[in-house]
Amino acid sequence: MTIVEFLNERLEEDERAAHAASPGTGGPERARADVAAKRGIVEGYTATYRECMDSLNDGAQSAAEEDGAWSALHAWRRALEHLAAVYAAHPDYDSSWKH
Template identity: 65%
Template sequence: MTIVEFLYARLDEDERAAHAASPGTGGPGRVRADVAAKRRIVNEYVRAYRSGVDAIGGRGAPASDDSWGALHAWRKALEHLASAYAGHPDFDRTWAVPQGENVPRR
């Protein structure tokens, strides 16, 4: 299972569970908005990844260092999203974000 497949599956579960969200958490609408935002992040990673693969395959302009950096940043975003599900049996420990990379709350 890839990190993308894992996240889509967890987001599907979260979306199905949204109806049970309490008003204290913003209710179902906030949960659905959160799921939609996370889906957009995963979709952008997939788009960036495909763009990079197309460039390698000669179907587009060669990827620049900037585009590889952007792809790396999207991948790190996915790893941070996946870390919320670290207790799930399908979580792959290679997706774990090292503790030093956690951003402290303000």
């Protein structure tokens, strides 16, 4: 299981549980907004990953542009690792994701 698959499954669970969020935590709307924000991070990583893989295949980027793309991908990956750490007790959590 990839970190993206893992996070998407956990976010699906969180979204299903959002309806039960208490008013003291902002209620269901806030819980759903939190899930949406985390999904945006996962989607940002996925898009950047695709762009990096495409640039490898077409070789159209300069070395500086390629370095920037890989740096961005690394930053997105670190964000995913932070998101996944919340679920470290889950049996599907991979300890290699620990930063």
